Amino acid sequence: MAIHIHPPPPPAPPAAAPAQAALPEHDIVVNGTVIPAREVAAEMQHHPAVDAFAAWEEAARALVVRRLLLDAAAAAGLDPAEEDDAIGALLAREIRVPEPDEAAARRWFAANPDRFGTPEWWDASHILLAADPEDAEERSAARTRATALLAQVQEVPGSLPDLARLHSACPSREQGGHLGRIERGSTVPEFETFLAALVPGQVCPEVVQTRYGMHVVQLHHHAPRRTPRFEDAVPEVMRDLARVSWQSAVRHYIAVLAARATIEGFALSAEGEARADGPLVN
Template sequence: MADVLEHPCVIVNGREIDAALIAAEVQNHPAPAPDQAWEAAARALVLRQLLLDEADRLEIMSVGLVDAEGRKLAEEDARIEALLEQEVQCPHADETVTRRFYAQHSDRFRSPTLVEAEHILFAASPDDSLAYGLATGDARTTIRKLQAQPGLFVELAMKHSACPSKEQGGNLGQIGPGQTVKEFEDVLFALEEGMLHLEPVKTRFGVHVIRAGRRVEGQQLPFELVQEKIAQYLEEASWRRAVAQYLSILASQADIQGVELGGADGPLVQ
């Protein structure tokens, strides 16, 4: 309780927000430092109170609203939702708007390039320089063997690899961007189909011998396939901006003590 008492009283339009409520709200606002978490919690409760006060002023009552899972909202939450629905206007993202966004951000709407990955892992910790050096030497020896006899890859993988993929002859299946560590991915996606990388590849797992299998280049997704998702994204972004502006207006008209709202769009809009 001592930590709570160190903070100033938080007052909204002459009404104090219970310090115990702020302390309970802190768990919903993880932050690097306790003071930052407390301030975020206090801002969230201040904004919530501003909305409830406005709902009182406009005589907005609970209308039995439900959340995304179909569960009935608590009365105060339902009143806030009803207030925002009534007072915050969000423009519809029509086809013209969504097509413009699609054209301006076409690189976002591509299927990922997929590459079938084959590898042989010689496990070693980067912190163990001796083991890591030995693993690198084993990988170089294996690469030389594969240069001479490419057909040995499956046999060598099953014999030497420390990865569970050894059971599939070192085949990891199709890999897309972000599915493996950067060092491995950078090499794999730079290889042409069927090409063996001629240098050992070092990662935190050890040292790899990598060969690229079948490659499927990413394709531009048609507008019709992503139109609905674009509209949802734009309308959600528009709604957040509109709510942030609405909260800023309410905050500017209120008497708030004990906490600086700063970006009034933060705690509640999130």
């Protein structure tokens, strides 16, 4: 009997993307200095965001804040030709943060326990059968394939790496599906939920469904969160508290500069004058 293999039908044309508001094309003026629209557009590549308009906002904010700092550096007699050096020297001169004492450090440690110690993590491997979350037929087919692969892994212990190399859509297939260390909060919640229910060495008895598709999962190791005693974390707590205090002081300083400045074409929001933990002021 002849077997005829027919080519799949051509894909349907993609749906038209929803219309988005046009990005601003005007220049921004800070204290008489023009920041051209093209500079804001070029800066956008350094500010990943949920959409293009949010990236434009971040880029414009960064350039406005930088202009404010350069103007302040020039007014202070610092050489603005070396921009980064001038900004660094200005902040070092203007920002004064007191050294935290033990009482403040203890309060900070108690109020922010997740900032210290070692987070919970897992070491795991998986096989991913990718499927569009909006395509019910594709997800059903992926689940069927994943269920069959899960049965093979359960029947032949140790077979997951070879099957991952053959079938997984994740780049980890090159390592036999090994994902390595996965810290709490670093992956999608549904994946973590199943990891947390497994014991080391166990293959998850059911297919794990996430927005990326269907997964066959095996846990190798689990390390619970470890929170140190305050006495053991003192140096780290002191550094963290000093850094946060400095960032807060920088934000306040930039707010003062913005209040004194004339800015046209951009509204510098009170809560977003500076990303004090970003490259602008590091």
